[in-house]
Amino acid sequence: MNYCKIDQFEEIIKSSCLTTIQSSLTSLTITNFSLSTKYLELLLSPTPILRFLKLIAHRQTLDSVFDGMYWQQFIQTKLPLLDKFDFLFSYYLKQEDNTNTLDMLIAPFRAPFWLNDKQCDCLIGDTGIQHIATMLQNNMAIAILNINYNEISANGIQYLANALQSNTTLTTLDIGGNHFGDEGIVYIADVLRSNKTLTELYLAANDIGENGVKYLCDALEHNTVTIIPYSSTLTIVDISDNEISDEGVSYLTNVLRNNRTLTTLKLEQNNIEDRGVQYLADGLRNNITLTKLTLAGNPIGDDGVHHLVDALRDNKALTTLDLSYSNIEAKGILCIADILKHNTVALILLLCSLYSFSAILKDACSIEFELQ
Numbered sequence: 001m002n003y004c005k006i007d008q009f010e011e012i013i014k015s016s017c018l019t020t021i022q023s024s025l026t027s028l029t030i031t032n033f034s035l036s037t038k039y040l041e042l043l044l045s046p047t048p049i050l051r052f053l054k055l056i057a058h059r060q061t062l063d064s065v066f067d068g069m070y071w072q073q074f075i076q077t078k079l080p081l082l083d084k085f086d087f088l089f090s091y092y093l094k095q096e097d098n099t100n101t102l103d104m105l106i107a108p109f110r111a112p113f114w115l116n117d118k119q120c121d122c123l124i125g126d127t128g129i130q131h132i133a134t135m136l137q138n139n140m141a142i143a144i145l146n147i148n149y150n151e152i153s154a155n156g157i158q159y160l161a162n163a164l165q166s167n168t169t170l171t172t173l174d175i176g177g178n179h180f181g182d183e184g185i186v187y188i189a190d191v192l193r194s195n196k197t198l199t200e201l202y203l204a205a206n207d208i209g210e211n212g213v214k215y216l217c218d219a220l221e222h223n224t225v226t227i228i229p230y231s232s233t234l235t236i237v238d239i240s241d242n243e244i245s246d247e248g249v250s251y252l253t254n255v256l257r258n259n260r261t262l263t264t265l266k267l268e269q270n271n272i273e274d275r276g277v278q279y280l281a282d283g284l285r286n287n288i289t290l291t292k293l294t295l296a297g298n299p300i301g302d303d304g305v306h307h308l309v310d311a312l313r314d315n316k317a318l319t320t321l322d323l324s325y326s327n328i329e330a331k332g333i334l335c336i337a338d339i340l341k342h343n344t345v346a347l348i349l350l351l352c353s354l355y356s357f358s359a360i361l362k363d364a365c366s367i368e369f370e371l372q
Helices: 009-014 037-044 068-078 101-110 112-117 125-138 154-164 181-192 210-222 246-250 252-258 274-284 302-312 330-342 354-363
Strands: 003-006 027-030 052-059 084-091 144-146 172-174 200-202 236-238 264-266 292-294 320-322 348-350
Touching: 037 068, 068 101, 068 112, 084 125, 101 112, 125 154, 154 181, 181 210, 210 246, 210 252, 246 252, 246 274, 252 274, 274 302, 302 330
Parallel strands: 003 027, 027 052, 052 084, 144 172, 172 200, 200 236, 236 264, 264 292, 292 320, 320 348
Antiparallel strands: none
């Protein structure tokens, strides 16, 4: 026997069938590992050539299963040929647990054995996200979930979205860097139509295009608190480093016009040009809640700046505008200088690197900023 998958570990032990496992076993998966590590050692004692081991354990107590030092010694002495060790160990922290418990659990896994010898990494993937989704359906304490850059596909996002439909405690969700595309956004948008607790949503670097933004914006317009028209629960939305162009930005216009809770919108590192900025400006003109807008790294030129400046004459809420690393030249800088002289709001303006800003100022002759 080369491969074995065990769903009910207890039955293996109780039936005393350990003798049936041959020393040729190279792969073992236990999906419901609920007994002590002592019995695991009994199970694996005749399998010194095991190369793959996968364990999934949901524990009620913090036992040796969570001890990185134990696993290091066990692998070194009992499983010297082990190439891959996949594990998911979960435990619900209780109020009486020390606040340093999590750090204490993680610290042993930072040893050279894991990081250098075994080159240990943690990528949740679609399989891991299924277990996290199950946890979210039953856990009423977790408020922040950061699972960015974990190779989660649209299928994995679907598992997560199904769990979030009934979750009432999660306030911050970061699923950036998973590249699940517009297909994954469909599932997130479906959650936003009914979710009333999520306040921060980070979707950076997910290959979101025009259709994805459309799904998202449609959901944001329907994600409302009944007693306050056009008031969603989201305050921060990050869709930076995606594939959003002018057409995609056009869908944001109505969101900016009507939304009453969004305070931060991050759009840097997309493909937004002057026409897209015009759409944003139309939405910003009468917006009373957005305080921070980041557009860094987009090919925005002087015409785009003109549209923004025109909107800022009416907008009294925006306090931070990031236009760094764009294509703004002297004409655009002069336009910004003019609005700064008359704008009554303390506006933090990020334009570009000091070097390029100096060059622009030189071309624009002398500009005086009257900052109160």
